Amino acid sequence: MPREAESRQSNTHVAREIAKLIVTGVWQEGWTLPREIELASQFDVSRTSIRESLSILKAKGLIAARQKAGTHVRERINWNMLDAELLEWTWAERPSEEFARQLTQVRRIVEPEACAICAERGSDADLARIERAYREMDAAGMDSRAYSEPDLRFHRGILTATGNDFLVAFGATVEAALRMSFELSTLNPGAPRKSLPYHRAILDEIWARNPDGARRAMHRLMDLTERNITSALSRRRSGEAMASAEREGDA
Amino acid sequence: MPREAESRQSNTHVAREIAKLIVTGVWQEGWTLPREIELASQFDVSRTSIRESLSILKAKGLIAARQKAGTHVRERINWNMLDAELLEWTWAERPSEEFARQLTQVRRIVEPEACAICAERGSDADLARIERAYREMDAAGMDSRAYSEPDLRFHRGILTATGNDFLVAFGATVEAALRMSFELSTLNPGAPRKSLPYHRAILDEIWARNPDGARRAMHRLMDLTERNITSALSRRRSGEAMASAEREGDA
DNA sequence: ATGCGATTTTATGTCGGTCATATTATCGCA
DNA sequence: TGCGATAATATGACCGACATAAAATCGCAT
Structure with missing residues (x-):
């Protein structure tokens, strides 16, 4: 019998739970997991579901199994x-500054170059799709929820326009980064909208078919994003400090 | 009863077979797969294994399932x-020039920057590990099999030294690219060894803690790699053309 | 006692079947 | 002809048993 209310898609749910134990380091690299039967009883599902x-x-490289020897956590x-998904689970469970820093760093490496390639080789249809995303961002105004969705399409559009399947796949990473930014934007509601002119500059450069300019424009957007995230995280830190000070005051 | 000899790990084996059908486009984006029961009888395994x-x-994003509606191929x-694994399956089934071009392009974007970060922030222990890999490459001489293994460790070492988990994960992509290069090197046995001085230059720059120099040095290696791959692929093309001409001559 | 080969044990891997659930398709009625 | 009730169906979950491989153990011979 399934546990109770919150057991929607048990399969994905259990996978996420176990993944969280691994990415948070509760189950460390090299360790052997409990047996499948034990996991089944721990999570209150059948062995089939556990499997x-x-x-x-x-499939995501987190674990490996060998007959008789058991299932172990693979090295990072x-x-x-x-x-x-792994990105989402990691951030959801442990929204650390280190994670944010690394994510921003890898975006800074990939997106400006992708943008240059897009300016050089993107089709007019690709660019039109990016422009449409830009217009929707503009139309969203200060509603950061309505803003973030076309924002993602803008960045994905650039990656898609490169015609490189691996850069397209990188869209998943960008998505995680934008979701992260969106969550942090509650600490600074005006911040997302400030990126609009930077997106505009990118759009102009790619329409002008100017790779160097496009690269620089994307680089400036990445700079802004990094500043936003840094400041949001420091706000969060001081917020947490204040909250814990209050808690101590209560006692 | 399993089919016959070549059914080692049926689980991974079946996954690979189906993945190949998808990446080669036999089962196109948006299409609905056969029912699980039909797949089970097609691949001669139980429905459990198919599932x-x-x-x-x-987990790799290739397909999605909805109850009653069936399982469909997701868009690229x-x-x-x-x-x-997906990289490996794709190359194994369809070693296309386009795939090689894209893989090289994304390496050109990521690795030089990773190399600069490595020069700046890599620990001495990290650099020592990279140097060890270099020495083994040197010791391998003209044996391109023995050369390629430390070659991968060299590049992975740089990615690891950045301290960025996402760049570390990119090591999987580099591995696929190197395996590809290795396979193509049978068409030009001397080629791998030629990269040794380029690796040496990278090593010197990162020991000198010179990010710009390291970036440039890695960039030059990427240029060389691209030239090697391009020439190997054109050799393969002309080889294929000759082979097919011979076949026609036979008839 | 001690190294080493045979045997047992055990955890993953595979199987077939049953029932649950969600969603589509169909049927029947107004 | 529209629409609500009903049936059909494909995935999702569960169960119990057996297969297989590798680790652990046992027993034999040295």
Whole structure:
């Protein structure tokens, strides 16, 4: 019998729970997981479901199984951190500054170059799609929820326009980064909208078919994004400090 | 009863077979797969095994399932092409020039920057590990098999030294690229060894803690790699043309 | 006692079947 | 002809048993 209310898609749910234990380091690299039967009783599902969950985590490089020897956590180097779900689970469970820093760093590496390629080789249809996303961002005004969705399409559009499947796949990472930014934007509601003119500059450069300009424009947007995230995180830190000071005051 | 000899790990095996059908376009984006029961009889395994295989492909973003509606191939944008296995399957089934071009392009974007970060922030222990890999490459001489293994460690070492988990994950992509280069090197046995002085230059720059120099040095290696791959592929093309001409001559 | 080969044990891997659930398709009625 | 009730169906979950491989153990011979 399934546990109770919150057991929607048990399969994905269990996979996420186990993944969280791994990415948070509760179950460390090299450790052997409990047996499948024990996991089944711990998570209150059948062994079949556990096995399907484990095969998801195997596919993402988190674990490996050997007959008789058991299932162990693989070393980090094998974790596919560029995977959409794994990214989401990691941030959801442990929204650390280090994670944010690394995510921003890798975006700074990839997106400006992708933008240059887009300016050089993107089709007019590709660019039109990017422009449409820009217009929707503009139309969203100060509603940061309505803003973030076309924002993602803008960035994905650039990656798609490169015609490079690997850069397209990088869209999953960008998506995680934007979701992260969106969450942090509650600490600074005006921030997202400030990126609009930077997006405009990118759009102009790619329409002008100017790779160098496009690269620089995207680089400036990345700079802004980094500043926003840094300041949001420091706000969060001081917010947490204040909250814990209050808690101590209560006692 | 399993089919016959070549059914080692049926689970992974079936997943790979289905993945190949998808990446080669036999089963196109948006199409609905056969029912699980039909797949089970097609691949001569139980429905349980099919479900585990499908959950692997779900985890890699290739397919999605909805109750009653069936399982369909997701659009390419959702495929996690940066995944180690998916990369391997794609190249194994369809070693196209386009694939090689894209893989090289994304390496050119990521690795020089990673190299600069490595020069700036890598620990001495990290650099020592990279140097060890270099020495083994040197010791391998003209044996391109023995050369390629430390070659991968060299590049992975740089990515690891950045301290960025996402760049570390990119090691899977580099691995696929190097395996590809290795396969192509049979067409030009001397080529791999020629990269040694380029690796040496990288090593010197990162020991000198010179990010700009390291970036440039890695960039030059990427240029060389691209030239090697291009020439190997054109050799392969002309080889194929000759072979087919011979076949026609036979008839 | 001690190294080593045979045997047992055990955890993952595979199987077939049943029931649950969601969603589509169909049927029947107004 | 529209629409609500009903049936059909494909995935989702569960169960119990057996297969297989590798680790752990046992027993034999040295």
